[in-house]
Amino acid sequence: MANATKRLQREYTDLVKAPPTWVNASLVGDNLQKWKASVQGPEGTPYEKGTFNIDIDFPNEYPFKPPTIKFITKIYHPNINSEGQICAEVFSSWSPQLKVTDVLNTIRSILVDPNPENPLDAEIAQIFKTDRNAFNKTAKEYTKKYAK
């Protein structure tokens, strides 16, 4: 517990001091273990111009256990299901050395480059693999509708 607080405190100040341009992170209330972040959809992807809200929950064992990530904004993505959960395999190789920024980077990288081999929503993955245009179209519609 003490570990989690100490490290989260530092990571939070680091992030506030030098925030990446595409993400905006803040605490939910005073609780260091609950963060919310809004990620800008990367350019050149169907998620462009969208703002996606994410909940990040840190367990007491952090950084020895990974944080739980949940998309609050609805998103059409093979690795993210309708409840906003992300496929566990994306974070399966967790290491205590990884930081929040790494987690956010991973989220951005699956937005840029979805991984249909580790799908959480098999249907979307199938469409992503077979009909990229249809996938892009639906993803854009979702972005327009929900990620404002």
Place this chain on the structure above:
Amino acid sequence: MDEENYSYQIQEIEVLKSIYGEDLFSEQLINDKHQSHDVGQQECSNDSDDSDDSDGSDEFNSLSLEEQHISKKSFNIKISIDIPKDFQIIVKEDQENKYTQSILCLPNINLLFSFPSEYPSNKPPKLFISSCWLSLGNMNLVLEHLYSIWEKDELVIFKYVDWLKTNLLQFLQFEKGIVLDNEPVDFESALWKNVGWDHDPSWVSLLSALPTLRSYNSHEGRRLFLLNSQVCSICDYEGCGQEFTLFNCLHHICNDCVSNIVNINIKSNDFSSVKCPELKCKESFDLEVVEKFIEKKEDLKRYEDYLKQSKGLVRCLRCERGWSHVDHLTRSTYCTSCYYSFCIVCRGPFHPGVACNFTKIEGAVLSKFYIGQLRVCLCGALIERISGCNKMTCSVCNTKFCWLCSKSNIDYDHFGKKCQLFEIPGERNRGGGGNRVGRNIGVVDASTSCSKCRQIVYRHSNTNSVYCHGCDARYCFLCKVQIKGTRHFIQTSCTQNGKPDSWKADRTYKFYGGNETAPEPIYINQDVRHQLFR
């Protein structure tokens, strides 16, 4: 002139003595001829040559005292080379095979020198270099460079030592690592006059020095690690080396973090995370480290069990403490302590020649087998699915398989046809019949107790023809009468599907609907289950 040189020489020796101390600086008499080979052979291990050298020089010192002329002596300085971070030994076994190993330090190289009477006014000192990890050619290059940086009237030994210490690797373009190849060393080479290879009699090439380098690195590296201050890569704690743990992969973190990794992961059964936290490093902790930091004894036991399982052993079913080896051909085990052998599929005694009850699963590849809610991997591991999708990976042998049909070596494209990636087994009607394991599967929507044996029977997919695993018979779910086929539903008022209008349910009937979740259906009879979960 010589007198002046002589006093300079004396001065320089005194200074060097005070800088390097007895550990690194030694002196000896020059024999009739300068025997480079002998020197080389003596120097190969740092501990043994100490005693040899000092014995010899003590004798002479006591005999001839201060008058012993400095020109009759040679001096030796051991130089430990500064090596950059992430330095590696690059081992080249032949043209194609090469691998690397990270190291923290290299054995000392020896700089032997003696002073001609013209030093320092007209001549440089006479030098001789030896080490066990540099080739003769490279050492000769270094030697030539050292001679070239001498200037007239310069007392140059300290400069030499300093240059060797900091610039040697750069000069030889070994910034990333030193290369050890198995090209034989030329023992007839003319270079032996100036340089020497510190070697054991059996050594033939630079590669022979590898064990020496490794053992030096592990001893000396650890000593240096403890002396210096370190930073933890997880919590950024900065402290002296004794508060840190250095792993075999040479990564280190602070003891608090090691303790957390060990205890948190073992507590949550995440044994594979008990490893070096460095990204991409796969080195798992030594058992000694785990033993040192674990808080609960029973956790340690579970970790030791995991280690045994990951070696492919399975727990013996008869004796409590025994571990059995698995024979994959016969799918049987063999316990080394009680000699009991059991079939890994049905968990009964090994039955050679007799087909196993549990091996026939609708033509799926027979590499994985069903046992109720568990699967048996061919490596003998029992696998339980707790959450996630149906693509499973055996944590012991890394085989990927489908949880539903047990087909092995599949990928995600396996799903979407017959098997779904996210599907609980109960939702799927395997049909098939004839096989007790696969029968009667569908969504469990209601349950009641058997009127005969009180075993709970489950209704699947609204079908009132239910099966009791306790008495191995088929019943009507509504009136609890034993039935055969579907004739019962035609002849009586019971309906085959759903709830009839005129029917009174007693307390033993339970329906699952809405948000209620159905309990796990039981697929196999109880005694086998008991064996499994014993």
